[in-house]
Amino acid sequence: MLAITMTDLYPEPSWNFVFGQASLRERVGVYSFARYDSAFYGEARDRDYETLLLRRSCKVLAHETGHMFGLAHCIYFNCLMNGSNHLAESDRRPLHLCPVCPAQTAMEYRLRCGRALPRARTRHPRRGFRR
Ligand SMILES: [Zn+2]
Numbered sequence: 757m758l759a760i761t762m763t764d765l766y767p768e769p770s771w772n773f774v775f776g777q778a779s780l781r782e783r784v785g786v787y788s789f790a791r792y793d794s795a796f797y798g799e800a801r802d803r804d805y806e807t808l809l810l811r812r813s814c815k816v817l818a819h820e821t822g823h824m825f826g827l828a829h830c831i832y833f834n835c836l837m838n839g840s841n842h843l844a845e846s847d848r849r850p851l852h853l854c855p856v857c858p859a860q861t862a863m864e865y866r867l868r869c870g871r872a873l874p875r876a877r878t879r880h881p882r883r884g885f886r887r
């Protein structure tokens with residue numbers, strides 16, 4: 757389950773805030789749009805602020821979903837799963853995974869389920885025309 761809110765999030769009073777948080781074990785996550793909107797900081801919104809808000813939100817949603825699938829923060833490459841402590845770091849993070857993270861997902865699945873990830877079934881559209 758993944759929850760979305762416009763309320764600013766912080767897990768405990770000693771933290772300033774989090775963009776989102778997810779549990780690797782319970783497979784639940786929550787994220788907030790609040791700090792992705794310049795109006796939150798009392799600043800004027802740019803003309804294309806909705807595009808930026810959507811991009812940032814997609815990024816954190818995909819990042820938190822990665823945690824829900826057992827991925828930890830990535831330290832290998834420039835990757836969707838890189839940790840971030842502020843908005844500039846979050847903006848630098850790409851919208852895609854590095855080559856290491858999908859392999860870690862497969863390994864995590866094997867550990868949890870005791871078997872390899874099911875292979876994707878590929879369709880062979882030309883096969884229907886062959887006799
Ligand atoms: Zn994270």
Ligand SMILES: [Zn+2]
Nearest residue numbers: 830835854857
């Ligand atoms: Zn990675």
